[in-house]
Amino acid sequence: MIGFAVIGYGYWGPNLVRNLWSNPEVDLRWVCDARPDRLSGVPGRFPTVRTTVALADVLGDPKVDAVAIATPVSTHFPLAMAALRAGKHVFVEKPIAASSDEAARLVEEARRRNLILAVDHTFIHTGAVRKMHALVNEVLGDVYYYDSVRVNLGLFQKDVSVIWDLAVHDLSIMDYVLPEQPVAVAATGMSHVPGQPANIAYLTLFFDSPLIAHIHVNWLAPVKVRRTLVGGSRKMIVYDDLEPSEKIKVYDKGITLNDDASSDGDRVRQMLVGYRAGDMMAPHIDLTEALDLELREFIECVVNMATPTADGEAGLRVVRILEAATQSLGQRGQVVELSSGMVPA
Incomplete structure (x- = not known):
């Protein structure tokens, strides 16, 4: 015991x-x-x-x-x-x-x-996020983007900004779900209460691969939204935490790229974009607390x-992003490179 x-x-x-x-x-x-x-x-x-x-x-x-x-x-x-x-x-x-x-x-x-x-x-211990983690690894293919919105008419806090209060949730989910770590972040936002930290913010995270992430957090929204989209080359996921049952939906939708065979040798070859629209699946989610x-x-x-x-390393990775985002916010959206090194053994 x-x-x-x-x-x-x-x-x-x-x-x-x-x-x-x-x-x-x-x-x-x-x-x-x-x-x-x-x-x-x-x-x-x-x-x-x-x-x-x-x-x-x-x-x-x-x-x-x-x-x-x-x-x-x-x-x-x-x-x-x-x-x-x-x-x-x-x-x-x-x-x-x-x-x-x-x-x-x-x-x-x-x-x-x-x-x-x-x-x-x-x-990251909810059934929905654990299912999303499995789906990203198993069915999504190459991950193209991670797009999250977490807004509501929230509790304004004096000691932390909306980034440290709300975006920390999405950053922890992103850290768990995505197959790679971001290398840079840019953030913009605003405070509408004099003397207090930002109550609205937009974070964009960049990766070594053609993957981009965007997080929108806001304490001053008329509705409560908790929605994340993850797009891949094979499938796409919508995670809506406010859905009572079907929190995860997997869409067999996307695009296909093919060479334009009609192009002659003197013209720049172009890619033809085709669209794929298949079924939607809502997998069973474990609802244990x-x-x-x-x-x-x-x-x-x-x-x-x-x-x-x-673990502590995951917590450290998230705090590094929070710090860099706060720095970028103070510089009106300037891109800030992220430290990639972990604590030496």
């Missing part, structure tokens, strides 16, 4: 506690939050779980093997680093840290201490010392 503690009991912490409490492989020992009022309801729902406002109580408990961190982004690094130095495995909410330097230091610390570090990229699957995978990785799907 894995001894667990949850640090942070605000928005996401209760979901972590609920899932860990119901897991028979977990001994949920602590819930920690700096605000005592947030902890007041814990004993009534989870009577064997102790509560504390002191991080030292959690990290000083030798029966705590792992901690889950669900606190503001600015606190991820100091809390995760303290837990790793105390010998605890760490599961931390997205994004893994507020900078790539902090993320890289966490990855290195976990590696040096032989501890499991995972980041809560929840969406993603957070439950994600935490079960993390526990299995702790037991077997295996690598999580969203």
Whole structure:
């Protein structure tokens, strides 16, 4: 049985506690939050779980093997680093840290201490995204584009822009689904609330191959949209997270390119574009709660010392893109090259 503690009991912490409490492989020992009022309801729902406002109580408990961190982004690094130095495995909410330097230091610390570090990229554990990952590898052919829209009339935040709040989801999905990593990013956006970060942004990501990705995020939209299109040479996918059942649709649509045989030798050869329109298929999707699957995978990785799907390296890759996009946003869309190197072994 894995001894667990949850640090942070605000928005996401209760979901972590609920899932860990119901897991028979977990001994949920602590819930920690700096605000005592947030902890007041814990004993009534989870009577064997102790509560504390002191991080030292959690990290000083030798029966705590792992901690889950669900606190503001600015606190991820100091809390995760303290837990790793105390010998605890760490599961931390997205994004893994507020900078790539902090993320890289966490990855290195976990590696040096032989501890499991995972980041809560929840969406990659949904049945829909796992199915999309399989389809990209199996039926799409050459991937041409990844186009995502994530907009709603959302909660304006003072400490992070819409890129760090919403685009992080699409970047984590893209990191998991696409067969290669981007090499550069350009971002444009705007803030409509004086003194606050951008509430609307457009990211374009470039790759070494003829693949392009585009992400649109917005806190100031009249409707809620969660839709992704992935186009390939053989098939195309539409992923709509708001669909109640058919979240993934696979279209046998596209183009075919053929030489123009009528061209004579003195003319530039041209390609004739043909269109293919076949059937649409909506595959069966596993509807198991993603957070439950994600935490079960993390526990299995702790037991077997295996690598999580969203490990520290995945978190680092996403933060590098977030940083570069933020830099590009400040330069009115100038393309920023991405660092490709991982943390040295």
